[in-house]
Amino acid sequence: MSKLRQMEVFVAVVEAGSFAGAAAALGMSAVMVGRHVQSLEKTLNTRLVQRTTRRQTITGEGRIFYAEARTALEQVAYAYNRVEASSDAPSGLLRVTAPMTLGVSLVGPLVTEFMQRYPQVQVELILSNEVVDLYESAFDLGFRIAELVDANLVSQPLPPYQMVICAAPKYLEKAGEPTTPEALHAHRILTHTSWNNRFAWPLKQAGKEVFWPEQAVLRSNDGQVLLQAAIAGSGILMQPDFLVAAALANKELVSILGAYVPAHKPVQMVYPRSKKSLPKLTAFVAFIQARLGLPSQP
Template sequence: MDRLTQMATFVKAVELGSFSAAADELRLSPQLVGKQVKMLEQYLGVSLLNRTTRRQSLTDFGRAFYQRAKLILADMQAAENLAAVTRGVPSGRLRINAPVTFGMHSLAPRLLEYMVQYPQVAVDLTLSNELVDLVEDGYDVVLRIGELPDSGLKALRLQPYQLLLCAAPSYLARRPPLTSPWDLQQHDCLGFAYADGRTHWQFEGPEGLMEVPITSRLTINQGDPLLAAAIAGLGVVLQPLELVGNALRAGTLVNLLAQYRVPPSPMHLLYAPDRRLTPKLRSFLDFASATFGERHPPALP
């Protein structure tokens, strides 16, 4: 069996913490992952992992070997990237991280177009609302919503991320009218469990910038269940256009306070400044710019 494959399997098992997690990532069985690590240990003549029935941990040699193996695999990837540059054809595996709602409702559907256009590129898309480290976690590109800290990463500006205030007709029929953002203090708001979305909502209107405190009976860390709760009439929701658009068109949600604007959040695609712009990476940057760039704002329902 290929020694580099065994090495890559061992590194993945260490990074993910178990054979089963590595198996899911590599699309192998846990038994085959364990077999590959065992064969690598037999070849080296030394144990890499301490195993018990509940956990595994690196031996002293395993810890040193893991660090060296990561460098070897990175060098191999760099050599493959160099070959791709020479060929000029986008190819290889592209690792992308994106926020959950944008990833599910905007990026993933359009990503199919990219993969049809570049059939030699394989894509690993991870959706998470947690901040990830592009370099440490091994991503090629990361999509991030909000103001950027000074991270030293290169950033491609995309269209701003627009939120809309909505509620179901059944909810509005039994609650006081909403004529101003301040009226939200008398309503049930469905909170998004990140940043200020759980405690305050911002609006721009004739009075200028308004920061309205809200009370949430229900707070969730993903947009889709908040959408379902809003359609069921549990309260007012503030979520992105790509999530609520279909419900607005169907009439199951109503856009509220149209005379007030929710300040859009900047959105960027980040990549490492020292990473060679391989055809694979360049092709995705061009695709993202053409599909989600500032010149292509989404249309309101």
């Protein structure tokens, strides 16, 4: 295993507070995170993380190593950035983070197209519904479903996140079409597991908020899984328009309850001001702006 990668993983464990949190931030399994840490401990011949069945605690030696490792990783990142900024051609590793459904349905295809245009750029795309600190996690750019107030980040507004409520025609023929949000409680519901306080999507009715039914026949953290279940006639789905657009166009799904859909949520593409001059980043930002028909940001 690479010593540098082991340091990156250990720093992520300390900053996330757990192996599972580090795994989500790094886009690897918790088992692999544990292997990296164990290998590092074997190399250093000391315990860095004290593990129990309930928690992980960083040892005194671990705290010392964390401080030095983070400084070393920052210096490595600085060295890479200096060299990359000196070249006019986009190249190197671009680290991007995005929420799950937005990442799979929108960002992922754009990244693939970008890489075909700029073959010297490698992309690491990590999908997580947690808000990732771009500075602490060394990401170059992030996509966020939220308003943004952070003076250290450059923000590019993207088309808003708009939900659609829909179902397969065969489901509606059998179960009937609900005409009010309350009627949803009598139907089979498909729900995304990330819908919590931060990602709640209340429906609108007569100036009041009506929440999506809690009971569901299927819960998943993957919008594509929910989409396929809806197309198969398994129930009623609420997902973003970009995810269901093709199925609606093909008549595999039909939109319902359009008067009650949740309010739009803003979507931002953000990146640290300190990385603004990197060719790989400026090329990616310009590419996204062009593909989505957005104005260039100063």
